[in-house]
Amino acid sequence: GIQVEQSPPDLILQEGANSTLRCNFSDSVNNLQWFHQNPWGQLINLFYIPSGTKQNGRLSATTVATERYSLLYISSSQTTDSGVYFCAVYGSSNTGKLIFGQGTTLQVKP
Amino acid sequence: ETGVTQTPRHLVMGMTNKKSLKCEQHLGHNAMYWYKQSAKKPLELMFVYNFKEQTENNSVPSRFSPECPNSSHLFLHLHTLQPEDSALYLCASSQDPGGFYGYTFGSGTRLTVV
Numbered sequence: 001g002i003q004v005e006q007s008p009p010d011l012i013l014q015e016g017a018n019s020t021l022r023c024n025f026s027d028s029v030n031n032l033q034w035f036h037q038n039p040w041g042q043l044i045n046l047f048y049i050p051s052g053t054k055q056n057g058r059l060s061a062t063t064v065a066t067e068r069y070s071l072l073y074i075s076s077s078q079t080t081d082s083g084v085y086f087c088a089v090y091g092s093s094n095t096g097k098l099i100f101g102q103g104t105t106l107q108v109k110p
Numbered sequence: 111e112t113g114v115t116q117t118p119r120h121l122v123m124g125m126t127n128k129k130s131l132k133c134e135q136h137l138g139h140n141a142m143y144w145y146k147q148s149a150k151k152p153l154e155l156m157f158v159y160n161f162k163e164q165t166e167n168n169s170v171p172s173r174f175s176p177e178c179p180n181s182s183h184l185f186l187h188l189h190t191l192q193p194e195d196s197a198l199y200l201c202a203s204s205q206d207p208g209g210f211y212g213y214t215f216g217s218g219t220r221l222t223v224v
Contacts, residue, residue, distance in 0.1 A: 004152075031210060031212070033212055033213065035215070041147075041200075041217060041218040041220060042217040042218065043200065043202075043215035044215075045112075045212060045214065048211070086153070098143075098155070098202075099155075101152060102151075102152045
């Protein structure tokens with residue numbers, strides 16, 4: 001099946017710093033989502049981004065489907081950005097299955 | 111709130127108990143899913159329901175029994191669980207069976223088996 005790899009696995013930032021999270025996937029995908037899981041366990045959808053670039057406030061994401069990767073940018077990080085960031089893909093051969101990467105754990109220090 | 115509600119938020123149960131997890135969505139979605147998140151592991155898909163019909167069982171042990179009475183409600187019945195079943199159980203829904211327009215997740219039920 002399709003493999004999803006995220007890097008780095010862990011990231012510690014000082015408040016105000018910028019960061020880039022990466023998601024590589026091993027096969028063609030129909031779509032891709034970025035999620036933020038808060039300390040209480042809730043998964044919040046950040047972006048639904050099969051290709052191209054989207055921005056939402058301090059966050060933006062870019063997916064280059066032909067090269068099988070996606071990037072999540074966090075600018076001017078805040079302590080509330082802490083948590084785990086997941087990339088998840090819908091494989092073109094796995095209809096109905098959302099396959100998750102192992103996540104990037106972000107800690108933003110004040 | 112995301113539109114997908116899970117209850118209870120926390121559950122502690124003994125290995126001989128029977129309990130149920132509930133998931134409810136009022137988004138008008140047609141597909142619902144159960145995922146398991148164990149410590150230090152990626153989320154694992156357990157079950158998929160499209161229009162109330164189960165379309166995926168990802169080799170889940172029979173001590174987990176799903177039920178989908180309608181497109182808005184999904185249950186996970188638990189019996190004779192093991193301590194290694196302790197995890198965060200997440201419910202999700204999507205507009206279409208393929209999830210093409212994205213998934214919406216609930217807040218999860220944190221299950222501890224003692």
